[in-house]
Amino acid sequence: MTTEPKPLLTKKDYMSDQIIRWCPGCGDYAILAQAQTVFAELQIPRENLVVVSGIGCSSRFPYYVSSYGFHTIHGRAPTIATGLKVSRPELSVWIVTGDGDALSIGGNHTAHMIRRNVDVQVLLINNRIYGLTKGQYSPTSEAGKKTKSSPFGSVDHPMLPLAFALGCDASFVARSVDVFTVQQRDVLKAAYHHRGTSFVEIYQNCNIFNDGAWDQLVDKTIREERCLFLEHGKPMVFAGGKKGIKLNGMRPTVVDIGAGITADDCLVHDETDPFLGAILARMDYPDFPVPMGVIHRKERPTFDREMNAQVEEIVAAKGKGDLQALVTGRETWMVG
Amino acid sequence: MKPLQFVDDVVIRFAGDSGDGMQVTGSQFTNTTALAGNDLSTFPDFPAEIRAPAGTLAGVSGFQIRFSSSDIFTPGDAPEVLFAMNPAALKANIADLKKGGMVVANQEKFTPKDFEKAGLTSNPLEDGSLDEYRVVKVDMARMTKEAIEGLGLGTKEVDRTKNFFALGMAYWLYNRDPMATEAWIQQKFKPPFVEANLRAMRAGHAYAETVELFETRFEVPKADLPAGRYRNILGSQALAIGLVVGSQKAGVPLFLGSYPITPASDILHQLAGYKQFNVQTFQAEDEIAAIGAAIGASFGGAIGVTTTSGPGMALKGEAIGLAVMTELPLVIVNVQRGGPSTGLPTKTEQSDLMQAMYGRNGEAPLAVLAASSPTDCFDAAVEAVRVAVTYMCPVILLTDGYLANGSEPWKVPDVSSIQDFAVKFRTEPEGFKAYLRDAGTLARPWVRPGTPGLEHRIGGIEKAEHTGNVSYDPVNHERMIHLRAEKIARIEVPDVEVHGDPGELLLIGWGSTAGAIHSGVDMARARGHKVAYAHLRWLNPLPKNLPAVLRSFKKVLVPEMNMGQLSRILRAETLVDCIAITKVQGQAFKVSEIYKTILNHSTRSDA
Numbered sequence: 001m002t003t004e005p006k007p008l009l010t011k012k013d014y015m016s017d018q019i020i021r022w023c024p025g026c027g028d029y030a031i032l033a034q035a036q037t038v039f040a041e042l043q044i045p046r047e048n049l050v051v052v053s054g055i056g057c058s059s060r061f062p063y064y065v066s067s068y069g070f071h072t073i074h075g076r077a078p079t080i081a082t083g084l085k086v087s088r089p090e091l092s093v094w095i096v097t098g099d100g101d102a103l104s105i106g107g108n109h110t111a112h113m114i115r116r117n118v119d120v121q122v123l124l125i126n127n128r129i130y131g132l133t134k135g136q137y138s139p140t141s142e143a144g145k146k147t148k149s150s151p152f153g154s155v156d157h158p159m160l161p162l163a164f165a166l167g168c169d170a171s172f173v174a175r176s177v178d179v180f181t182v183q184q185r186d187v188l189k190a191a192y193h194h195r196g197t198s199f200v201e202i203y204q205n206c207n208i209f210n211d212g213a214w215d216q217l218v219d220k221t222i223r224e225e226r227c228l229f230l231e232h233g234k235p236m237v238f239a240g241g242k243k244g245i246k247l248n249g250m251r252p253t254v255v256d257i258g259a260g261i262t263a264d265d266c267l268v269h270d271e272t273d274p275f276l277g278a279i280l281a282r283m284d285y286p287d288f289p290v291p292m293g294v295i296h297r298k299e300r301p302t303f304d305r306e307m308n309a310q311v312e313e314i315v316a317a318k319g320k321g322d323l324q325a326l327v328t329g330r331e332t333w334m335v336g
Numbered sequence: 337m338k339p340l341q342f343v344d345d346v347v348i349r350f351a352g353d354s355g356d357g358m359q360v361t362g363s364q365f366t367n368t369t370a371l372a373g374n375d376l377s378t379f380p381d382f383p384a385e386i387r388a389p390a391g392t393l394a395g396v397s398g399f400q401i402r403f404s405s406s407d408i409f410t411p412g413d414a415p416e417v418l419f420a421m422n423p424a425a426l427k428a429n430i431a432d433l434k435k436g437g438m439v440v441a442n443q444e445k446f447t448p449k450d451f452e453k454a455g456l457t458s459n460p461l462e463d464g465s466l467d468e469y470r471v472v473k474v475d476m477a478r479m480t481k482e483a484i485e486g487l488g489l490g491t492k493e494v495d496r497t498k499n500f501f502a503l504g505m506a507y508w509l510y511n512r513d514p515m516a517t518e519a520w521i522q523q524k525f526k527p528p529f530v531e532a533n534l535r536a537m538r539a540g541h542a543y544a545e546t547v548e549l550f551e552t553r554f555e556v557p558k559a560d561l562p563a564g565r566y567r568n569i570l571g572s573q574a575l576a577i578g579l580v581v582g583s584q585k586a587g588v589p590l591f592l593g594s595y596p597i598t599p600a601s602d603i604l605h606q607l608a609g610y611k612q613f614n615v616q617t618f619q620a621e622d623e624i625a626a627i628g629a630a631i632g633a634s635f636g637g638a639i640g641v642t643t644t645s646g647p648g649m650a651l652k653g654e655a656i657g658l659a660v661m662t663e664l665p666l667v668i669v670n671v672q673r674g675g676p677s678t679g680l681p682t683k684t685e686q687s688d689l690m691q692a693m694y695g696r697n698g699e700a701p702l703a704v705l706a707a708s709s710p711t712d713c714f715d716a717a718v719e720a721v722r723v724a725v726t727y728m729c730p731v732i733l734l735t736d737g738y739l740a741n742g743s744e745p746w747k748v749p750d751v752s753s754i755q756d757f758a759v760k761f762r763t764e765p766e767g768f769k770a771y772l773r774d775a776g777t778l779a780r781p782w783v784r785p786g787t788p789g790l791e792h793r794i795g796g797i798e799k800a801e802h803t804g805n806v807s808y809d810p811v812n813h814e815r816m817i818h819l820r821a822e823k824i825a826r827i828e829v830p831d832v833e834v835h836g837d838p839g840e841l842l843l844i845g846w847g848s849t850a851g852a853i854h855s856g857v858d859m860a861r862a863r864g865h866k867v868a869y870a871h872l873r874w875l876n877p878l879p880k881n882l883p884a885v886l887r888s889f890k891k892v893l894v895p896e897m898n899m900g901q902l903s904r905i906l907r908a909e910t911l912v913d914c915i916a917i918t919k920v921q922g923q924a925f926k927v928s929e930i931y932k933t934i935l936n937h938s939t940r941s942d943a
Contacts, residue, residue, distance in 0.1 A: 047788040062793050068785040071795025073658050090637040112621040299533025314611045321613035326749045329567045336563025
């Protein structure tokens, strides 16, 4: 008997029949398209793929992927994903979240998921604004930002999502931008292959409430000047090789290449070095180019595997539990 | 040899500082009593503070045990013997002691300094305030010290063994064999302390036998319980084991998501030790994560469980609504405590009934049941799992501190005699729709992710009736509200049973008041009052025969440890004028309180 090989899955196979309800021009379309492309490239069986989200524009994501999906409640996607992944470690679990969902209302869960190193992919879609509630400042909005809820300017200080993740001892931290299609796919694939919480920040443009939030970085004409595309083991150079990053003591500095300084003099990217990761996670425009790609990646035991390994160890040591013995207990007496 | 007097029913209480080991003393006495074949019921009562300043009222920890030669349902109203390890323990507990009862006082702690700590101005052992009681002063400290001399222990360590001295006295007084405790000491402690505790206990026993303080010792004969194998069990243990049995009967793994909270943490502790039973326990970062993970596990095909107490329930509200909306099986255990806010963490109350019934945004009905005794926590837990997986809905199981920490003998059930309710996951893609319901139960199909061809999305947004797709259609919304309510209403629950005299006066309760109501009604009927009682296992849905039952009585009383929450529900659901009998003191009803209530509302049949 011969079995026919399963036909290869295409991007289209990951598109659900639901009408997408994001605003025309929303950056989420590009991210959804890259994710679906990556799912197909990785040939993740649709039945083993689960997309979990919280609340916010980006959290509608699961409805648009023809896999298993769970659109949960605000900020709690990491909790549901943790329970799911621990009980079903063989599933590929992806969390799609936003700056408000992951860092404000769900900040606590995000922190604990990362420190536990639950083996999930997190796409933190950061547009520095609350979109679904129609335009209030978010935990990543710049200080002084004027929004509906801060007409005189926000007095909140923004947080650095990747520095926060590294502070939780993240095992994988990366960054991309909605419109960096190829680079984004590379990052998503790397995230998939990493065992542990793969924390990916994706800069996204909300063209309705915060249009142009990342224009200073992403426009094709300036991208190379203002972003630092990282490659493990390669020197940190940008602006078409004309500039690089050097360490001056513990601080990074931008140097011009030429006039006695070559690329070889620049800092070499080491994904496995958490100290270097801490430096990169703090580098921001305009003082520095913004690091893109995998900033930190280092395997450590994952929560779901440890949890299940413990159960297996106990069963191996004690044998499968005897239910009647459990109910009966140790000390008993007879009546009659 | 001092005379041995046979008695049927005894209540004693050990009370001391939090550091005096009263809970250990109480539980050891309990085990020994259980092994001796009495029926028993216990009530530990301890402060929220781990170690309040020694000698103060805030630090008093107590353990009451009632044991009997007949079937009993409560830990007793009033002890006849009180072991008071210091003046604060005496002051905090003396009001409960039966008139004429005995105080065994640890003399060494009755000094002016100790009186001051307890807020007393004079020595209660000598100032006449205990004239109505028999006072036995025992210099436990000196005798314990003498008994364990030569073991090289420091003063503090010596002091820590005196609870075993008290236990030894109690064993003599009630003619108990200390063998089980001796074995326990051998197993529990390290060498010098094994010997020290054994010597202290034997010294207490010998002292009670020798001195002239006690004229008689008492013997409570074996209780005439139904034949079978028995064990003693705490409510929290019974509940944890019930969850395990429930999950195995359902044929699915058990996933517990929990955040430590008094008095629910013991269930987490128990289940954490049962991993060989296909159990996973997840100590979450907070209450919300605990239930979120449980919901995630249920989505994955396990039975998700979360255990908490009132404040934790408040935090879980939104996630419970998600489970209602996504129609996933889930068991939520609320071990109720005194509220509101932090309230009385270690005390008991039934004040979360309305929260369980209605404490969510939107129209979000779910199944609610309550356990009625420590051993009933087992049956209630199995039942909660069964209903959750059968009807695909969240189930709230209410217990309280009194049930969780109380213990009683349990006739060990034969696990194979408990009916299976094996889950059948949907695997057939043909005709699958995520919200297509079973015609009988209205349950939607349960599909494990990983099943090819059944990929679907669920979430908290309103669902289209069959497909489960997002729908904002107004008529569909109303239809779904009705369907979710109808599904809960269809849960089959047994009719409520009436015990006692028909037609006149009915006492109806729920949860842990069962024992006190039962006993109070028995007492009143024995004295000729026409009265009956009924107890509700299910709060939502209510038994179908309930309205007719309530209407068949001239008067209905509802004793509950809150401000009348069940009485309001009963009034609303049956239009019967149910009268709330409330007690909100962080303490269970006494049988005498129920009895007095009956006296106030009834006429004697011979009157």
